[in-house]
Every structure is written in C-alpha cells, then in structure tokens.
Amino acid sequence: MKAGEATLQKILNTSRQFIIPIFQRNFSWEKKQFKQLWTDIQRASKFTRERTHFIGSIVYIDMGTPAGRPQQLMLIDGQQRLTTLSLLLCALKRYVQKNDVETNLIKTKKIDNQFLLNSDEMGDDKYKLLLNAQDRETYIKLLEQTEFTVNTPSKRIMNCYEYFYQQIEKCADDLNSIFLGILNLSLVAISLDKDKDNPQLIFESMNSTGKDLAQSDLLRNYLLMDLSTREQNRLYTTYWKPMEDAFGQYAYLEKFDYFIRDFLTIKQNNGHICKVNDVYEQFKRYYIEQNLTKEDILKEIFIYAKYYAAIELDREKDKDLRMYWRQIRMIDCHVAYPFFLQLYHDYEQKNLAKEDFILIIKTTISYIVRRAICEIPTNSLNKTFAVFYNKINKQDYVNSVLKEYILKTAYRAFPTDYEVREKLQTKDIYHFRLKNYLLEMLENYYHKEPIDIVRDNYTIEHIMPQSPELNTTWQKMLGENWREVQKIYLHTLGNLTLTGYNSEMGNKSFEEKLNGENGFKHSHLKLNQYVASCEAWNKKSIQQRTSLLTDLILKIWSYPVFKNK
Incomplete structure (x- = not known):
C-alpha cells in the first residue's frame, strides 16, 4: 500500500482513468453531502495556494497501463467524492461555456483536459472517470451535453449536477473563487498492490465513517470483489x-x-x-x-x-x-x-x-x-x-x-367474530391506522369498478359533525344527552363514511347533508346507501350502521374455516 496527499488537479491531470467496478454501489450522495462539499469549497477558496482543505481519501488498485491507453485505476473507495467533484466541474464548465464567461483562470478546455477528459483518447478511454453500469450513460451524456437523450437517467447523478449548477448561478460574479476553492482541495490517494493487499478488508475499514454504505453494498462487494473481471461481469x-x-x-x-x-x-x-x-x-x-x-x-x-x-x-x-x-x-x-x-x-x-x-x-x-x-x-x-x-x-x-x-x-x-364485533361497537376508527384501508375495502366489496381513496381524492366524512358545539338542529336530533352521544359515537365506524365533498358538508344539518346537491342521496358510493335511507341521524342510526358494517367486516376478513378436500 502506498499513500500520499495530493490535490484533485494532481490526481486527475495526467493520462489516467479511474474505473468504478461493476460491484460498487451506484452514486448515492444527496443534498446533505453536496451542501457540505460546497461549503468546503467556499472555505478553501480563501486559502493561499500553499494551504489546502482536506476532504477525504480515495483508494484504488493500479491495474497497469495497456499499450497506447491511459493508466487504468480501479477505484475501491472514494467514488462518491470523486463523482461529485467531477459533476461539479462539469456544471462549472457548462455554465462558463453557456454564458461565455471564461477568465484567465477558468477555461473550458482547461477543465476538460485537467479534470474530466483524456482528450487524445477515443471511446471509453476518453473519460478520466468511468462510472458503473447504472450511472455511466447519464454521466457521459452530461459531459457530452446530450443528457436529454437518456431514456431513464440516473436521478441522483442529475440531482447532483443540477444542485451545483444552481449554486454556480448564484455565485456568477465570483467564479474564480469557486475554481480556486476546487484547486485547493486535497485528498489522500491510497494505491493498493493487487497481489498483496486485501481490498475487501480495506474497503470495510475505510467505510466505517462518512455516509454509511448500505449493507447490500458491502454484501455485493464481498461476493464480487475478489473475482476476475470476467467473472465479476x-x-x-x-x-x-x-x-x-x-x-x-x-x-x-x-x-x-x-x-x-x-x-x-x-x-x-x-x-x-x-x-x-x-x-x-x-x-x-x-x-x-x-x-x-x-x-x-x-x-x-x-x-x-x-x-x-x-x-x-x-x-x-x-x-x-x-x-x-x-x-x-x-x-x-x-x-x-x-x-x-x-x-x-x-x-x-x-x-x-x-x-x-x-x-x-x-x-x-x-x-x-x-x-x-x-x-x-x-x-x-x-x-x-x-x-x-x-x-x-x-x-x-x-x-x-x-x-x-x-x-x-x-x-x-x-x-373471533364475537371479539371483533364487541370492539367495533365504540372503537375510534377515525384515528385507527387502517381506517382508509378499512373503508375502501368496505366500499369495494360489492363494486365491479373499485375505488382508490387516494387516487380518486376521497376523504373521510363524519356524518354527525366533529364540532364541540353542535348547532341546535343537531342537538335536537341527538336528544338531551347529545354531548354524551357525540363523545361516544363520533369516531365510530357507523358515523364515518367517504365523500369527495368533505369541505362542502362540514357542520351542516343532517337534512342538508342528505338532500343537498352533493348529499348522500345523490352519492354513488355503497357506503352511503344506508345513510341516504335514514330520516334522522342519532345514536340508534349509528349503532345500526355499525352493526351492518361489522357484518361486512366479518365477511371480508373472515375467521379461518378448513378447506374441504
């Protein structure tokens, strides 16, 4: 193993190619990590060239230099960091080019040649960073400015590029500082000996901090890392x-x-x-x-x-x-x-x-x-x-x-059926975690064209309203002990239904909820048929509807019965 500190420019400004092997995880950094890197760059932009800002390490295995091609380096750790920096540089190059704002320090060819491309090479050898299968096409198309041609782009790659492009737009008057900040970043570059070092053990220890690897990432690397390239593929x-x-x-x-x-x-x-x-x-x-x-x-x-x-x-x-x-x-x-x-x-x-x-x-x-x-x-x-x-x-x-x-x-x-029936008499269904599922299934039991509460924008309606001070019409309908009736039965199964007109119903009287333009008598929902048949809504009505819906619940979610052979 050989380790040494170097700037990003020194690591990339040569004819070499960092290859992310197929067993590595996809690009997974998110806004939290982008924001931290951007903060690091802003801090580093204030340093003199003799001082750098350390942002982590990269670990790679030197696979050799094929005749006439760039030096091949398999990236074992640091792909998130290197990919993010490359996307940032891609965004900076695109902004400078699009707005024709090159300076003595920032030139698009300089960004390409020193950080992104092996300009004299062809095909995949052209790129200083070659991502894995899931992310490669999106990354390359961004470099080529043809990302709009990708059918299913990598969302995280695009999110990263767009985040940094937006940040660069906000700092358009100070592009030189951004570039200086990038030049002042440093990493520890660790080169492994493919014949002596165990990349899996090093990989595990290097990933004990920072953004945790998923367990499946470690598992995939464990299964594929020590195989030949052909067998890995x-x-x-x-x-x-x-x-x-x-x-x-x-x-x-x-x-x-x-x-x-x-x-x-x-x-x-x-x-x-x-x-x-x-x-x-x-x-x-x-x-x-x-x-x-x-x-x-x-x-x-x-x-x-x-x-x-x-x-x-x-x-x-x-x-x-x-x-x-x-x-x-x-x-x-x-x-x-x-x-x-x-x-x-x-x-x-x-x-x-x-x-x-x-x-x-x-x-x-x-x-x-x-x-x-x-x-x-x-x-x-x-x-x-x-x-x-x-x-x-x-x-x-x-x-x-x-x-x-x-x-x-x-x-x-x-x-048992008895236990379920007893519980449903006064159970608070409105605050029950399965309330939407329960009411949707009850509605769909007789339907050939089932509804979907979320898709069809239905909401849960209290037939007897929730208002702590019911109007006199409701008080009279519920009787002298209306407060007790409301307290016990407000959120029970019998008092709940589905509607697409919740805001229109509110605290209206039962007659208005029944006969209004969007009232229960005009509803096509099965759940509202019993309600529409009632002349009054009170304790007895709620109990009867609870009993009817409970019968249906016991059918839909039935108790086990042995199957006849």
Missing part, C-alpha cells in the same frame, strides 16, 4: 444487475437491505431476525457455514428478490395476486414477508396451488386486520411469522396453515 449481469433493475433506483437504496434481512430469516430457519444494520455480518456467517459457491448464493438471492419485488414493489404479473399484494402493502404487513416469500417459492415450484396461496394470503390479512381492530400488541408477530413455515404439513398444505391460525392462543390468538 458475468455474475453481476446475470444476477445482481437484474435485481437492481427490478427494485429500481430508489427502492434498491431504501428496501434491498430489508429484503436481505428477510432472506436471512428464511435461510437461517431458526426464528432469528437480525437487525437490518447487522445484515452484512449475518450474511457472511451464513455464507461461510453453508459452504456455497458465490454463484449458488447469488442465484438464491436472485430467486427470492423476484418474489420480494412482486410483493413489495408492485412487480406482480398475476392480476389476482397483485390485488392481494396491494392490500398487504396497505396494511403494512412487512412482518409476514419471510412467510410470504417461502409460500411464493412453493407456489413457483408448483407445490402450492394458486387458489390455496391466495386463501393463505387472505387469511393472513384477516389475522393482521382483526388483531389491529382488537388492539392486540404487534411485538410478537415478527417471531410468529419467522417460524410459521416450519409448522406447515406439506401433505395437507392449506389446512395445516389454517389449523395453525385457529390453534394460536393468548397474545398470538386469531380474534
């Missing part, structure tokens, strides 16, 4: 790249670590659920214990990633399953994902019929919803679903699942 393009594409740019950053956690929960098969920040260490232990090849483990991850994307990211192709996965997302049923992933694998392997798969999903939804209605704590559910699959009898698959649900007791019990 093959495994990456066969397995990892399709997973990145299936997840998409943001979901990959936000959700892939959670998928790996669920994958490990399944594979460890002992009910242990690791913390998401421990995924990488847990994965290494699993991989070593199983004595798998890297292709074997990548193939396993790839298979389950497809299932996860179908469930969590709306990638399901089957329209029936897609409908139920949407419900799973609506009720935030992530605790059951390890269980669903195992079921999905059996379904894909033709060991579980589609109708049985759907029945189990529906029953699981009922289990979660009923427990939420009955306010049963959820802290036991992770463990419940982590070991559920182990209890399935494959000879009587679906019934063994239903039996397991029925036999659960105490804090893991499946709430």
Whole structure:
C-alpha cells in the first residue's frame, strides 16, 4: 500500500482513468453531502495556494497501463467524492461555456483536459472517470451535453449536477473563487498492490465513517470483489444487475437491505431476525457455514428478490395476486414477508396451488386486520411469522396453515367474530391506522369498478359533525344527552363514511347533508346507501350502521374455516 496527499488537479491531470467496478454501489450522495462539499469549497477558496482543505481519501488498485491507453485505476473507495467533484466541474464548465464567461483562470478546455477528459483518447478511454453500469450513460451524456437523450437517467447523478449548477448561478460574479476553492482541495490517494493487499478488508475499514454504505453494498462487494473481471461481469449481469433493475433506483437504496434481512430469516430457519444494520455480518456467517459457491448464493438471492419485488414493489404479473399484494402493502404487513416469500417459492415450484396461496394470503390479512381492530400488541408477530413455515404439513398444505391460525392462543390468538364485533361497537376508527384501508375495502366489496381513496381524492366524512358545539338542529336530533352521544359515537365506524365533498358538508344539518346537491342521496358510493335511507341521524342510526358494517367486516376478513378436500 502506498499513500500520499495530493490535490484533485494532481490526481486527475495526467493520462489516467479511474474505473468504478461493476460491484460498487451506484452514486448515492444527496443534498446533505453536496451542501457540505460546497461549503468546503467556499472555505478553501480563501486559502493561499500553499494551504489546502482536506476532504477525504480515495483508494484504488493500479491495474497497469495497456499499450497506447491511459493508466487504468480501479477505484475501491472514494467514488462518491470523486463523482461529485467531477459533476461539479462539469456544471462549472457548462455554465462558463453557456454564458461565455471564461477568465484567465477558468477555461473550458482547461477543465476538460485537467479534470474530466483524456482528450487524445477515443471511446471509453476518453473519460478520466468511468462510472458503473447504472450511472455511466447519464454521466457521459452530461459531459457530452446530450443528457436529454437518456431514456431513464440516473436521478441522483442529475440531482447532483443540477444542485451545483444552481449554486454556480448564484455565485456568477465570483467564479474564480469557486475554481480556486476546487484547486485547493486535497485528498489522500491510497494505491493498493493487487497481489498483496486485501481490498475487501480495506474497503470495510475505510467505510466505517462518512455516509454509511448500505449493507447490500458491502454484501455485493464481498461476493464480487475478489473475482476476475470476467467473472465479476458475468455474475453481476446475470444476477445482481437484474435485481437492481427490478427494485429500481430508489427502492434498491431504501428496501434491498430489508429484503436481505428477510432472506436471512428464511435461510437461517431458526426464528432469528437480525437487525437490518447487522445484515452484512449475518450474511457472511451464513455464507461461510453453508459452504456455497458465490454463484449458488447469488442465484438464491436472485430467486427470492423476484418474489420480494412482486410483493413489495408492485412487480406482480398475476392480476389476482397483485390485488392481494396491494392490500398487504396497505396494511403494512412487512412482518409476514419471510412467510410470504417461502409460500411464493412453493407456489413457483408448483407445490402450492394458486387458489390455496391466495386463501393463505387472505387469511393472513384477516389475522393482521382483526388483531389491529382488537388492539392486540404487534411485538410478537415478527417471531410468529419467522417460524410459521416450519409448522406447515406439506401433505395437507392449506389446512395445516389454517389449523395453525385457529390453534394460536393468548397474545398470538386469531380474534373471533364475537371479539371483533364487541370492539367495533365504540372503537375510534377515525384515528385507527387502517381506517382508509378499512373503508375502501368496505366500499369495494360489492363494486365491479373499485375505488382508490387516494387516487380518486376521497376523504373521510363524519356524518354527525366533529364540532364541540353542535348547532341546535343537531342537538335536537341527538336528544338531551347529545354531548354524551357525540363523545361516544363520533369516531365510530357507523358515523364515518367517504365523500369527495368533505369541505362542502362540514357542520351542516343532517337534512342538508342528505338532500343537498352533493348529499348522500345523490352519492354513488355503497357506503352511503344506508345513510341516504335514514330520516334522522342519532345514536340508534349509528349503532345500526355499525352493526351492518361489522357484518361486512366479518365477511371480508373472515375467521379461518378448513378447506374441504
């Protein structure tokens, strides 16, 4: 290992090319990091040339200099920093060129030749920085000023470029200071010996500070880093790249670590659920214990990633399953994902019929919803679903699942119809976390053209108004104890409905809400039919509607019944 401090200009102002290997994470810096770098540049702009501002390090392996080509340097660490600085310089060059404001210090060719391009080279050799597959096209098109031709640009690359272009516009009268600040930045450049140094260990230690790497980034590097370039490319393009594409740019950053956690929960098969920040260490232990090849483990991850994307990211192709996965997302049923992933694998392997798969999903939804209605704590559910699959009898698959649900007791019990009905009599549904889902499903039960509350801009309406001082018309309708009736039944199921005209209804009288231009009698929503049939709205009306809607809830989210063979 060789290390030395150098300015950005010294690092880049030569015929060399920093290559970000395919196993490295995509560009992931955000506004917080951009802002910090911009602050560093402004501070460094006030220094004399003898003084520099240290901004971190880069680590690379010298891959040699092919005949007639730039020196090839594989960038192991520091790609976020180097990419951001390159995008900043790209933005500065574009601004200077567009506004014809070159100075003795800042010239577009100087920026190109010293920081961005190997101007005498052709093809990919032309670029001093060559990003990985996801970001490369967007970056190159920005350099070539043709980014508008990219079908699916890297959002983070574009966000970075646009952020710095806007900052440069604000400092248009002081461009020389900006450039001086860039020239006064320094980094520690660490060159590894590819035959002696262990890049993975160095990579892990170098990334213990700053913007944390995702656990999946460490995992990917662990699986691919020490392979030949040819093998890296093959495994990456066969397995990892399709997973990145299936997840998409943001979901990959936000959700892939959670998928790996669920994958490990399944594979460890002992009910242990690791913390998401421990995924990488847990994965290494699993991989070593199983004595798998890297292709074997990548193939396993790839298979389950497809299932996860179908469930969590709306990638399901089957329209029936897609409908139920949407419900799973609506009720935030992530605790059951390890269980669903195992079921999905059996379904894909033709060991579980589609109708049985759907029945189990529906029953699981009922289990979660009923427990939420009955306010049963959820802290036991992770463990419940982590070991559920182990209890399935494959000879009587679906019934063994239903039996397991029925036999659960105490804090893991499946709430009965009686328990649900009792709870719903006076339960505050308006502040219930599943209120939108509950009302949407009730509305859609008889609909061939289902509504979507968010998409269709529906809101929840209190039929008896929320105002603490009801007008005399409402007081008279509710009776002498109107305050008590309002206090007990205001937020209950029977007093809530859906409307697209919430602001128009407000505290109006029941007659106005009923017969007005946008009143309940003119509503096409099924939820409003009973309301429209009432002449008065009081405790009795609310109780009757609660009872009717509860009957429907018990049908939609039904208690398990064994399937006849």
